[in-house]
Amino acid sequence: MPQILKLALIQHALRADPDFDPGRNLDACIDACRRAAASGCRLVLLQELHNGPYFCQQETVERFDLAEPVPGPTTRRLGAVAAELGIVIVGSLFERRGPGLYHNTAVVLDADGRLCGTYRKMHIPDDPGFYEKFYFTPGDLGFEPVDTAVGRLGVLVCWDQWFPEAARLMALAGAELLLYPTAIGWDPQDAADEQQRQLDAWMTVQRGHAIANGLPLAACNRVGFEAAAAGASEGAAAAGAEAAAASDGILFWGNSFVCGPQGELLAHGPSDQEAMLLAEIDLGRSEQVRRIWPFLRDRRIDAYADLSRRWRDRQPPGPD
Template sequence: MARTISVAALQTSYGEDMTANINKTAGLVRQAASKGAQVILPSELFQGPYFCVSQEEHWFATAYPWREHPAVIAMAEVAKELGVAIPVSIFEREGPHYYNSLVMLDADGSPLGVYRKSHIPDGPGYQEKYYFRPGDTGFKVWSTRFGKVGVGICWDQWFPETARAMALLGADVLMYPTAIGSEPHDADLDTAEPWRRAMQGHAVSNVIPVVAANRIGHEQVTPQGQDFYGHSFIADHRGDLVESFGAEDEGALVHSFDLDHVDRYRAAWGFFRDRRTDLYGALASARPS
């Protein structure tokens, strides 16, 4: 019998009411599960608005230890009820430290552990270094009931090293919860297509399906506000978009993959056979000139 996995990406808007956001996400998880999805990806920090658009200390009060986070507790109940796995993106507090984190819930609702975002951006509209320490967990691949799932968080998705590391750890599929949209310093800059192409490239180079879930809508965290461009998608192991949303769609994208076929296709291309680790020292030591 062939190994298969059915994955989903959720796309919606969020407000400041954490309970309402969690309930909205749970409803979309149910929608995805009703379509046969087994591993269901909500977007980044769905607990509330994307607060990192500015530096406001009151947002630190919305972080929780990962085992006690309301989103984790609620999604664990949903995962157990529906028999699905859910990567849950949260604002985590560990003692005096704060992280942008991901808790992987298996299909029985049990947590498989935590991943802390490795790459932390710092720029107009994405001032995450004010809130989050760089992750200290290393990259993670989770052995869920349905397959091995590697998850990076938003800015991680732009780095080919993240995808390659998770592929080398044995991932069957890569997932990226995201919160990205307008650039406050340049109203004409639209990164939606480069954002997609970067991850489609990871799919091609690692011969692996990629799932990205972004939020939509206008959020008035600052007087200027910020618009999130959606365009969530699922790409296959060739990098082709097999499911996709636009800038305003709300719902769940679902697609199934034959993992045995993907494994054969990956072996045939030889990307991992022909790696030259003896030449890659510059990846860890070189600095841009």
Template sequence: MKIALIQHRATADRAANVRRGLAALEEAAAAGADLVVYPELAFTPFFPQHRGGPAARAWAEPVPGPTTGAFQEAARRLGVVVVLNLYERDGDHAYDTSPVIDADGRLLGRTRMMHITQYEGFYEQDYYTPGDTGAPVYETAAGRIGVAICYDRHYPEYLRALALGGADLVVVPQAGAVGEWPEGIYEAELQVAAFQNGFFMALANRVGAEDVLTFAGGSFVVDPAGRVLARAPFGEEAILYADVDLRQCAASPARQLFLRHRRPDRYTGGAVRAAPEGQGGDVPYRQADSQAR
């Protein structure tokens, strides 16, 4: 399977951004892509860089809606699977959402970002309701695909849920800024996650200078052994292509060993520390504290 990650900047002109996104889809399909993935909020400015207000919902749209409809038609015509990311409005709530479109143009579903951050430049709790879709895995023409939207990639339990759901590839629509985290940590984080869970991971980052943030680019693809297979340039628009063989997942250490040897019935939580002198075995913190008192 050939993956294409669209590393683009976005302006305040949503219609122009969508047109550029559709042109990138045409280009990727002509290059033989089976799956095309877009970065976080691919067709709008990254508005969470500012505190939210009453006008924030102006960027939100329904799913299905005009953007998904345009890409559904293109996906059907081109025979390509598409993963988008946009600001979804649903009644009184709004979500950071990735619609997943199959190669026949069907909207298979949507993943809503589960974990919502809040700090300078990323005031996302001002805009987003925490997602309620869980960790779905989509059976697409390109394979079994899960989505971890930006901040969700930091949560091992979420990525493990995608692995247990049968994902062979997890795509990450991302809005990662220059200097946001220590250099190399994004790659290391996904390399470890791919190795521990036995799937490919593909991170599509946005790029470009906006009001507060400058987005870094550097989109990349990791295999189930934790190796970086392909990387886009930093600081410039690009389409990153990577050929992946999803059959490698079955032979990965995670599928052959780690997932088979899990003991979820024993993961009850609660830290332990060494028993007081003269007592045998470890003592849970709560018990040890009680004895100390």
């Protein structure tokens, strides 16, 4: 029997604020949640670190002041909105766990307003423009789905989306839907063909996770240009290419999307503007797809022990 869930992905550009005050960005997220609920959505997915700029482009000690406790101010506001609207909201925060200890943390607010689950980003990148190891301690909560009023959600964050092990472990724990708050974009100096290859790879690997696990999947990405030293100006999503040409930074590529358990695209956002992406998914299809593609049945778990090793070093040949 169909189990239809309508969801919304909120693809936003940064609201500029010289004081890095999260108010304007969070207000925009909450306004979008209200519009999504009015459209009949029961689940809203926000993008990675939605309260402010993607500050990891530089290593700056002062940016630790942006962190907040969980639960804290943002979870209280999102929880109140979730309860008012009767929806589930998945957000993404810079968590201050303790003095000098910070995480990139996804939060799940249930339809009654409760903070019903958290996930701390497990895979932490350290690449030019993405200096996350300076800010974030790797997650320690494992790959545990969150039970909500709309189902069991497998919530992961951005860089996690490149690792099939993360998606598989969520699936094996009974996740009914994979969700990825994301902040990924292009180096404006890269050639157009290289940018296209990166975008294609990003979408392909995630659609592969959906197929390999027989699960629907949603990825919500930032959009617009953000300079390295500060935020973008208002309207940078529309003028991203021009801004990128004038300053170092990241041109976030948007392209938020939802796909079904066979990788079929159900909704796909633009690369250069904000969007509220709406989609309907049938949570009951996973059972049907897994019956005809029984990947979980045919896994050779008896032969996979070496997956827990960093590398399979070749042993030198023994004596004759």
